[in-house]
């Protein structure tokens with residue numbers, strides 16, 4: 001067994017750019033396994049970056065790890081929803097929610113996803129030309145929120161808006177801080193979710209995500225979710241489904257604007273597409289567009305830092321860790337690991353071509369995490385992003401006129417530090 005090396009400077013652990021810089025610097029110096037001292041917890045955090053460590057923590061020994069640093073804050077926002085719950089309770093909830101993300105259910109949501117993007121295209125048609133720039137970040141936040149809300153509440157969104165006098169969830173796009181104040185304001189929307197649930201109890205079941213959650217039954221007891229649980233899960237899906245996807249799409253358009261040759265290849269694929277966005281098979285034909293999205297998630301994984309805590313003592317690689325040790329695995333670092341990715345900083349969607357993928361260690365790519373606690377919305381998110389990219393790129397090129405690279409903000413999500421402004425150019 002080897003002792004972990006690490007920097008002598010302590011690390012003030014919170015989710016921010018300084019932490020990413022400190023971790024990438026220490027990775028360059030100490031490699032796949034190192035420790036940093038955290039004054040906040042008065043203990044060492046182990047930072048692992050080898051794909052075999054990824055496999056160990058998320059897959060092989062996942063039962064020995066709970067969520068780690070930062071999860072208390074997530075609980076204030078999302079209660080005991082599946083993002084934050086643990087053990088048997090989490091397993092029960094995951095089983096009850098999983099059917100809502102079945103491919104057939106997502107297929108039924110494609111028309112809504114496509115139509116939300118067509119509305120955005122229509123809005124942009126009026127804004128394109130004349131050299132004006134649009135706030136891409138704001139538009140993407142709005143459209144991804146609209147999609148996730150429609151997927152959850154279906155036609156009830158209208159009723160919620162009429163009770164609240166407007167879309168009460170807009171606070172997610174208007175308020176970009178993710179502090180305690182935001183958490184309290186967001187939790188205050190629980191009442192509206194509950195009213196919607198109550199209205200539905202006396203009506204016929206709906207096929208949207210809320211309908212699926214309400215129909216879910218515990219395998220052993222046959223009990224449905226309690227009201228509190230429904231609220232926590234709905235709020236979880238809204239937050240988890242909105243910001244991650246919005247962040248990824250920001251980076252997608254930014255990278256495309258900076259790589260016209262890749263944009264050009266994507267246009268060729270999309271221009272030849274039958275544009276049947278309500279049909280899953282038609283969407284899955286867009287293989288190069290999908291590769292571009294996968295490569296975007298490699299370079300800018302919205303979940304850039306995954307935190308865990310060991311339950312019992314364990315051995316990770318050749319390193320022993322005590323019980324209750326905080327562990328960090330950063331997809332951002334693993335995705336740019338020079339031993340597993342050639343020219344790791346280069347934007348190269350061909351890496352995700354089937355044959356290239358099959359030659360790679362599959363544990364060096366984890367934008368949706370891996371193992372039993374991987375993202376439940378992965379397929380939903382991929383399909384949503386492909387439809388968005390295809391419908392927008394059919395009509396527009398987005399041109400980035402800034403003279404500086406877009407800086408990253410590393411909160412819970414890796415997102416652009418400032419809104420990305422883009423010039424819209426209509427395509428013929």
Ligand code: HEM
Pocket residue numbers: 067082083084094148236237238240241242244245248301302303306307366367368369372373374375376377378380381
């Ligand atoms: C680009 C889009 C997305 C990315 C990159 C992403 C990434 C992730 C990651 C990395 C995790 C694991 C977090 C951890 O272990 O600490 C996660 C969990 C989760 N995600 Fe996503 N996500 C995306 C979209 C979505 C969508 C669209 C939904 C739902 C509508 C969703 C719902 C969830 C939920 C509920 C969990 C918790 C699962 C569990 O612990 O059982 N995500 N996501």
